[in-house]
Amino acid sequence: MRYTDLHIQTQREAPANARSEGHALLVRAGYLSHAGGLTPLGQHQITRLHTLAEKFGEDFFTRLGLKVIGKEQVFFPFESGSVEAIHCPACGYAARQELAAFKKAPLPAEAPLPPEKVLTPNCHTIETLANFLGIPQEKTAKALMFTRISDGKFIFVVVRGDMTLSEAKLRNLVGEFRLATAAEIIQAGAEPGYASPIGLREALVVVDDLIPHSANLAAGANEAGYHLINTNYGRDYTADHIADLTLAHAGDPCFHCGNPLTQTRAMLLKDGSAIHFEAVLLALAEAHHDEKGLILPPGAAPFEIYLMHVPGKMLDTLAEAEKIYADLQSAGLSVLFDDRNERAGVKFNDADLIGCPLRVTAGERGLQSGTVELKPRRAQDNIPCPLNELPLQIRRLLDESAQ
Numbered sequence: 001m002r003y004t005d006l007h008i009q010t011q012r013e014a015p016a017n018a019r020s021e022g023h024a025l026l027v028r029a030g031y032l033s034h035a036g037g038l039t040p041l042g043q044h045q046i047t048r049l050h051t052l053a054e055k056f057g058e059d060f061f062t063r064l065g066l067k068v069i070g071k072e073q074v075f076f077p078f079e080s081g082s083v084e085a086i087h088c089p090a091c092g093y094a095a096r097q098e099l100a101a102f103k104k105a106p107l108p109a110e111a112p113l114p115p116e117k118v119l120t121p122n123c124h125t126i127e128t129l130a131n132f133l134g135i136p137q138e139k140t141a142k143a144l145m146f147t148r149i150s151d152g153k154f155i156f157v158v159v160r161g162d163m164t165l166s167e168a169k170l171r172n173l174v175g176e177f178r179l180a181t182a183a184e185i186i187q188a189g190a191e192p193g194y195a196s197p198i199g200l201r202e203a204l205v206v207v208d209d210l211i212p213h214s215a216n217l218a219a220g221a222n223e224a225g226y227h228l229i230n231t232n233y234g235r236d237y238t239a240d241h242i243a244d245l246t247l248a249h250a251g252d253p254c255f256h257c258g259n260p261l262t263q264t265r266a267m268l269l270k271d272g273s274a275i276h277f278e279a280v281l282l283a284l285a286e287a288h289h290d291e292k293g294l295i296l297p298p299g300a301a302p303f304e305i306y307l308m309h310v311p312g313k314m315l316d317t318l319a320e321a322e323k324i325y326a327d328l329q330s331a332g333l334s335v336l337f338d339d340r341n342e343r344a345g346v347k348f349n350d351a352d353l354i355g356c357p358l359r360v361t362a363g364e365r366g367l368q369s370g371t372v373e374l375k376p377r378r379a380q381d382n383i384p385c386p387l388n389e390l391p392l393q394i395r396r397l398l399d400e401s402a403q
């Protein structure tokens, strides 16, 4: 591919809106526009990544040199990532936090005790209630009340007091919802701040799957200032749905193997069979760069070779480079040919930014003795190479870069 056909526009300065180093370099190297859209070079790279994904299947991310986590959902751990991932280092399970599964520990079995109404003034939160009653938060039932968008149905959710509701899990179960208003709560027979599902009218009751295994919980009495202690699922109320509704956190046991989960900021690269290729491009840029630009591994670069000519005084270096371009393509190598009439320094900088694994420079002095210069992106120095050995030497250096 010719540089001029790809309409690459490199930038000296990082864009002011860059989200990360990798993102800044993708804009500077001309893979992304300032507005974040794919340029022709970016589009070419995405097409190449599609091909690699089909070719390598499960090995795709390893081939790109990305240290990822997860199998069904694949994440690239990254502090500026847009999702929170839960990961089990022991068995490799990973999922978005809001939908991640974890093993929940039931409370020790207890015989149900008779319910008892107790005065609990100013206990509007689980924390104040647990402190007031002198019980751990896991011995309380947390009430959350919503109204379904589609039909206005009042939804009463119960999770254990030490757990956090995952709104995403609830949404998957009941559809879109919003917070219930005080009027809606009272209409259903509950009391804001002192609510429980006991004795409600017309409510859809949804409880976390740990609730039926948690005996004698303190819950609201649906009367201002009062709670009930020793409420028990099954005896005092039942639910329309029992489901996993709570958020996994670091330290919770893995659902699959029981080892402690970890939590990390990440980019989601793959969700089931859908690969997010633009996120993969960003992950590549984060994982493979230095201060001059991208350093893409041979398996993950848009082109294996960046071929440039340095305009000469005595010799038509462009015509010579055109010949080399044709030869390298015939040898089955993928080449980005910088055919611009630009100063060498400009081209060297652009080659470093774009990050192809190997640079081939056709300059006047070398060509007069039948050689060009090769430089792996990571190397400091050029390696002179006779033209007749070119494809062979290139293959050798690309193999070395891939190590």
Ligand SMILES: [Zn+2]
Binding pocket: 088, 089, 090, 091, 092, 093, 254, 255, 256, 257, 258, 259
């Ligand atoms: Zn595990």
